[in-house]
Amino acid sequence: MKKLSFAEENYLKAVYHLSNAGEFDVTTNSIAEEMDTKAASVSDMLRRLSEKEMVVYRKYQGVKISEKGKIAALQVIRKHRLWEVFLVEKLKFNWDQVHEIAEQLEHIKSPLLIQRLDDFLGHPKFDPHGDPIPDENGLFKEKPQVPLAEVEISGDGIVVAVKDTNSMFLQHLDRIGIYLGAKTKVTEKVEFDGSMEILVDGKNKLFISKEVAENVLVTH
Amino acid sequence: MKKLSFAEENYLKAVYHLSNAGEFDVTTNSIAEEMDTKAASVSDMLRRLSEKEMVVYRKYQGVKISEKGKIAALQVIRKHRLWEVFLVEKLKFNWDQVHEIAEQLEHIKSPLLIQRLDDFLGHPKFDPHGDPIPDENGLFKEKPQVPLAEVEISGDGIVVAVKDTNSMFLQHLDRIGIYLGAKTKVTEKVEFDGSMEILVDGKNKLFISKEVAENVLVTH
DNA sequence: ATTTATTTTTAGATTAATCTAATATTATTT
DNA sequence: AAATAATATTAGATTAATCTAAAAATAAAT
Known part of the structure; x- marks a missing residue:
């Protein structure tokens, strides 16, 4: 089986990341948005990836990654x-x-x-x-991760990941003192705007917005 | 100035490596051979690199790298x-x-x-x-390097480079026990076929062919 | 259940990089 | 100096990846 191009690998990663439990649940537009490209380009690429049997593609319905595609995607993610x-x-x-x-x-x-x-x-x-x-x-163990937003009051956790990995968000986390491995305890939850108060490492009291709470993932 | 493509960087490197003292001394065919591609493709690329002012290109005459091109090529070589x-x-x-x-x-x-x-x-x-x-x-100091073939009898040296870097040749050197940093002494030179006898690290006596002697570079 | 809106696909162009075949230029040899 | 050989360039195609605009299919709304 021939090597994939950079573009093909990138599309494959996108399909993999956008997949949930459902079958054919990845849409053309979602891929276009994720990859900052146009829907027409996506359709075209899906046709090609389908020919190479890296995805199973049903026109107008959606696409899912094939077993072969999943292996390839996971190798790229591994790298x-x-x-x-x-x-x-x-x-x-x-x-x-x-x-x-x-x-x-x-x-x-x-x-x-x-x-x-x-x-x-x-x-x-x-x-x-x-x-x-x-x-x-391609095997890995997922740590069970929950957004801080879903942790109940007085619940403990360790920051293990972030949902949004864009640079601005990560810098904001650095600035307010949230980092990978930080111990968290939810001390207060504000119902109407989804913000919350947390204690980081048992000493730093922080107010975080709903946006932050939804994008910081912890194990518990 | 826009980023160069992989292909453009590779052509630029080839032009740089094929340059000698002379002006416009790099030929289309030599580039095609070095890059294992066709002369037509080279002509095309030289036109594009010329538009970007990375090379100075005179049709049918030859090409030389520009100052701008040299800087770009040296950065790729550095990497x-x-x-x-x-x-x-x-x-x-x-x-x-x-x-x-x-x-x-x-x-x-x-x-x-x-x-x-x-x-x-x-x-x-x-x-x-x-x-x-x-x-x-883009600055560097070249060690003065001489092919073993040009070292006179009883001349000492240290292997500092190889001219031919293809895998087969390097494996051959490994096999016969020539490596970077090895100390050499030329003990005998055979006039008619250019082969020679050398002593590696003062203990291993080796017979090497003209081809090997011309492609192993030493300082002295 | 039509109409309207949204989403997706196709058709047709464009750019980069390549190729083969034809043409043009330069070099070499009678 | 003309003929021949060698080199180099252009013309025309092809493939991958992209785009815009038009057409087709599906979903949503009246």
């Missing part, structure tokens, strides 16, 4: 996340600076390189945003 | 060689395995990444094949 670990752990980048660079590095084709990189990094299981790193077979 | 150091020093690749992967990595666009990588590697001045690594400004 992306391993490179992110490298950038943060070894090259001292901040977690809000690594996404763009990893978007480029994820397309480098060399299984041996990724194996060696994985060895070098000590086989990390999670990336700097707390997302799990699939192994060579 | 290539830094990644090679990373692969060998950190990921434990052999020097004959890194070229292909570095060919991909050299196109990653992020000045900060390269600065950090350079820091991480301790600002190496030479890559695993002994080639100098240009600094951020």
